[in-house]
Amino acid sequence: MTQLKADHLHKDFGGLTALVDVTLEVKSGERRAIIGPNGAGKTTFFKLLAGEHIPTSGRVYFDGQDITHLPVHARANLGLSHTFQRNNLFFDLTVFENVRLAVQHHRRLAWQMFKSAGSYQAINEETEKILSQLGLSDHRQQLARHLAYGQQRSLEVALALATEPRALLLDEPTAGMSPAETAEMAKFIESLPRSLTMLIVEHDMDVVFSLADRITALHYGQVIAEGSPEEVRSNPMVQEIYLGTQSAVKRHL
Template sequence: MSADDSVILETRELTKAFGGLVAVNTVSVTVRKGEPHAIIGPNGAGKSTFVNLLTGHLPPSSGRVLFRGRDITGLPTHRISRLGIGRSYQKTNIFPTFSVFENCRLAAQSRLSTSMRFFRPAVTLAEVNRQAEQAMEQAGLAARRDRTAGTMSYGEQRQLEIAMVLATRPELLVLDEPLAGMGKEESERMVALLKGLAAQYSLVLVEHDMDAVFSLAATLTVMVNGTLLESGPVEQIRASQAVQDAYLGDGAEAY
């Protein structure tokens, strides 16, 4: 149990091995409320696997994950979601044949104590509708309400990805490369959106775009080859010689 109330998420020596390959190796990270936390590292560093361990998409080989002091290691994905960790995906993961509203409405509906209700039409659930509308508003999609999700631009689909997470009313957002594949303009709009979210939610962000990371994050965790290289306030990481050598390079460029 964590005695520290400011800690929202904590991993203890979290490890995931796929056969002989150790994708995540004894990684211990502390995420605090109100301190946007970015996880960076070169391709293959184990960032995505790490996120999948946090949200139950993969079971860890060993180690612990604590959310608000509660051990959530090994819980199934849907239980972790209901505890208040909302996750977005690196590859757009929406319901392309549904309208934007229905995508968000379904996400909001997931917060009902049960959806085993068979008689009243789902669209008459006023509170669920309200949450869905609010999430669309937050993510800047209100004007796209009735659009079939799969027919929107890539950037808008990425926004929808975020809107769906917001509609589940999470305490902690875990965003896996929200800027992946976006053009410059789309990226700028997304960064502005994420800045707004960073002020309202606790945030874990996996991202390649260093400009975005430095403008959003308060705390950085650097992973290399599955291990934690360094974790701490942005300025400390920027100044770290080890990080400079291993990853950032002099121009702070990724890859």
């Protein structure tokens, strides 16, 4: 069943066209990688799906519902969550507080509404569970600003997971990470439930080819290839764009 659908999406920024007639359907539980060179429109595409940008034309559907004009938080409430390239953390709160706020917000419980220790405990337990999944338990009392860069990226994924999404958009979750951190993050993403629909923008082709069920390649805002990893890998246009430019991709082609 199609869970997320982009229907003829087009995005202009003033005179610059970032996305051209992008149509794409992602099935429930599918893991889809979006690849393409710098400036291809990958982040713009995610922002249209997540609600951070409104398309110039075209529509976005989630579970068959037209969400084109819904704000970010309304999409999150429907089960569509995201992380972006830039950091989006509360740097002066601890790791634990960052995640707890996200869990609490998702459950729509303002602090003053806490009546029972039960709900307080449930939120703390959920927070601990998410921290542990991302290997952040030992850092729970550290301020977010004092985390290593890779750990900050992990914390961003933790915040996205706190909303218990059914579909998750990950924009370069391993950007700026060391090879060891990248491998750790890839392992974590791999370990997420198969029922979770995932769209991932990733430059690390090892991660892309090991994770994705299907791959869509963007170039100058257009879809130039889509299919299984094998199909995309052998696509002549993809080869032409990547060959000689990124050795990691070259290895996979």
